[in-house]
Amino acid sequence: MTGLFLINILMALAWGAVSGNFSVINLVFGFVLGTGALFLIREQVGTGAYFHRYGQAVSLALMFIYELVMSAWRVATIVLRPKIELQPGIIAFPLTVDRDFEITMLASLITLTPGTLSVDVSEDRKTLYVHCIDVPDPDETIADIKNGFERKILEVFR
Amino acid sequence: MITVVLEIVVGLMLVIGASFAFVASLGILRLKDVYMRMHAGSKAGTLGSGLMLLALAIYAGDAGVVTRAIAGVIFFLLTAPISAHLLAKAAYVVGYRPCGDTKLDALAKVVTPKN
Numbered sequence: 416m417t418g419l420f421l422i423n424i425l426m427a428l429a430w431g432a433v434s435g436n437f438s439v440i441n442l443v444f445g446f447v448l449g450t451g452a453l454f455l456i457r458e459q460v461g462t463g464a465y466f467h468r469y470g471q472a473v474s475l476a477l478m479f480i481y482e483l484v485m486s487a488w489r490v491a492t493i494v495l496r497p498k499i500e501l502q503p504g505i506i507a508f509p510l511t512v513d514r515d516f517e518i519t520m521l522a523s524l525i526t527l528t529p530g531t532l533s534v535d536v537s538e539d540r541k542t543l544y545v546h547c548i549d550v551p552d553p554d555e556t557i558a559d560i561k562n563g564f565e566r567k568i569l570e571v572f573r
Numbered sequence: 574m575i576t577v578v579l580e581i582v583v584g585l586m587l588v589i590g591a592s593f594a595f596v597a598s599l600g601i602l603r604l605k606d607v608y609m610r611m612h613a614g615s616k617a618g619t620l621g622s623g624l625m626l627l628a629l630a631i632y633a634g635d636a637g638v639v640t641r642a643i644a645g646v647i648f649f650l651l652t653a654p655i656s657a658h659l660l661a662k663a664a665y666v667v668g669y670r671p672c673g674d675t676k677l678d679a680l681a682k683v684v685t686p687k688n
């Protein structure tokens with residue numbers, strides 16, 4: 416994965432050298448060209464997994480942007496209500512991901528999604544404490560995160 | 574023709590971004606405790622400022638400005654959750670408890686205030 420990514424960057428630099436122009440736009444164009452070249456030889460060299468990962472990373476990013484817009488919208492509707500009646504709470508979320516950067520990523524994603532904000536990670540890295548702005552049903556919230564972001568992160572990085 | 578469409582898009586993005594920033598500040602004013610206020614600041618605030626930066630990127634149309642605006646958006650997305658998380662954690666450790674409406678508090682068993 417990372418090896419092929421480096422090769423892709425090298426191809427972009429090679430494109431810059433060949434065309435004699437190292438401007439950002441030309442390097443980005445070279446990167447896209449390199450990706451295209453790697454895509455063409457996916458069956459001979461076995462770069463298919465690379466594109467699979469690419470697709471999953473893109474879908475994670477799109478999901479993240481969608482959730483960010485939804486969460487901002489939800490906060491907006493809550494704030495603009497004439498009378499604010501909520502049931503906030505701090506829930507304990509049992510973590511399946513165990514590597515530090517995965518936990519960081521999950522915590523950041525949780526913070527930017529509707530109604531949830533990560534507050535703390537336990538010392539043994541097994542529990543994430545999440546503050547919810549409105550939790551009528553804590554178990555449902557936990558299941559949502561488990562089947563949404565955590566699964567996506569496991570798909571992209573494992 | 575294209576410039577007119579672009580200008581309308583830029584104007585819309587600026588207005589929407591500004592209204593989200595406004596809603597974020599309204600949320601900080603109206604919500605009950607520091608944790609709930611953090612929701613308003615970290616989400617509506619990020620989206621509002623991100624939208625306004627992207628509008629600037631489209632309006633400028635200059636590669637240098639575009640890359641800097643996009644870098645700005647990425648840094649917003651990277652730093653907003655971390656600062657919200659640290660503020661919330663610091664508030665909890667210092668002993669600021671969630672407001673009375675709070676239904677359940679899983680952290681109460683784990684963290685005891687220092688004093």
